Amino acid sequence: MNSIISLFCCTLILSFKIPIEIFAHFKSFFFNNNKRIQPTLSQRIMATTSRILELYLPTFLLKIILRMLSKIVRRVKGRRWVKKLDASNEKDEWEGYLIAENVEHSEIGKDADMIILYAHGGAFVFGDALLPLEMFIDWIKTWKLNHGVNTQILSLEYRLSPKYSFPAARDNILACYQWLVTEKNIDPSKIVFAGDSAGGNLAIVSAIYLVNNPYLYSIDPPAAIVLLSPFLSGMLNTKSVIDNASYDSLDPTWLHRCMDAYIGDSNLLPSCSMVSPVFEHQLSGLPKVWACAGGYEILLDDIKNFIGKLIQNNVKAELVIEDTNFHDYAVGKATSRDGAYERSIKYIGKFLYD
Numbered sequence: 001m002n003s004i005i006s007l008f009c010c011t012l013i014l015s016f017k018i019p020i021e022i023f024a025h026f027k028s029f030f031f032n033n034n035k036r037i038q039p040t041l042s043q044r045i046m047a048t049t050s051r052i053l054e055l056y057l058p059t060f061l062l063k064i065i066l067r068m069l070s071k072i073v074r075r076v077k078g079r080r081w082v083k084k085l086d087a088s089n090e091k092d093e094w095e096g097y098l099i100a101e102n103v104e105h106s107e108i109g110k111d112a113d114m115i116i117l118y119a120h121g122g123a124f125v126f127g128d129a130l131l132p133l134e135m136f137i138d139w140i141k142t143w144k145l146n147h148g149v150n151t152q153i154l155s156l157e158y159r160l161s162p163k164y165s166f167p168a169a170r171d172n173i174l175a176c177y178q179w180l181v182t183e184k185n186i187d188p189s190k191i192v193f194a195g196d197s198a199g200g201n202l203a204i205v206s207a208i209y210l211v212n213n214p215y216l217y218s219i220d221p222p223a224a225i226v227l228l229s230p231f232l233s234g235m236l237n238t239k240s241v242i243d244n245a246s247y248d249s250l251d252p253t254w255l256h257r258c259m260d261a262y263i264g265d266s267n268l269l270p271s272c273s274m275v276s277p278v279f280e281h282q283l284s285g286l287p288k289v290w291a292c293a294g295g296y297e298i299l300l301d302d303i304k305n306f307i308g309k310l311i312q313n314n315v316k317a318e319l320v321i322e323d324t325n326f327h328d329y330a331v332g333k334a335t336s337r338d339g340a341y342e343r344s345i346k347y348i349g350k351f352l353y354d
Helices: 002-027 041-056 059-077 133-147 168-183 198-212 239-244 252-263 300-312 340-353
Strands: 082-084 095-099 114-119 151-157 191-196 224-228 288-294 317-322
Touching: 002 041, 002 059, 041 252, 059 133, 095 133, 114 168, 114 198, 133 151, 133 340, 151 168, 168 191, 168 198, 191 198, 198 224, 224 340, 239 300, 288 300, 288 340, 300 317, 317 340
Parallel strands: 114 151, 114 191, 191 224, 224 288, 288 317
Antiparallel strands: 082 095, 095 151
């Protein structure tokens, strides 16, 4: 019954909000006082719908919806590209999928020029390892065409909060990385940490922990880190949060809730660098980092600040900002504008392989 009420509330709110966004879109043609490039009508509708679902749907319903979408994506595209890793390879309750060309004949690491260990987004509370499958396939195809390389992707199903709070998800990534290096004998120079949104947070936090605690793992860090619209601070108190709150697909109130669930009973503050790496000071020794963000993102200032800190710590870092795009534009073609999705694939390929 509660689920039906939640869905009804979302439908009712959207029936009011979407006409308002349509009106705002056409109004912007005549009254655009800040001269900023305005979102398209489809961007406005997608962002508004996303924020309403985040605020008013319970987490378990969001999980069900994404799981259904993931099953559709896998059924349509996954047969030739996806192989679930053998259950005997699971460590500390992580699971994963190998995405590769001719995957039925592939073994993780075999004949691969690079392996990307990927953590999906979902604000630490939901998400699915195969939802970005179209992006993974586009990466592999484009980089093979442009650079003549064979890329494999290990998309990780890490443990989600609130059932598993910090540091469960980070430890899943590190356990998986250790498995790749020590059990599959893959050289760290051939492995990349990557992730979008909360997955970007987990990718960079895991790398920082690995570099700053070498006695725990005795493994070299990966070759590079790729961050797509990373969620780097639980404080959410920058100017871009205020300026972009009506543009982006992320709702700050919802993100605060998700961060509280992620922290759980660990007694950490949202400003702790272990969950908000923008406040980390020990950044030297990290591998090179490529990051991207949309100009409409509420996370934009935190991403810019973090990349600036990396550069100050002599870490090679690049940041691409696509002004007319919002959160996670690089993950899905349908949510990107002005060719930003396609450009991100080329940029990442050049960063990793040139």
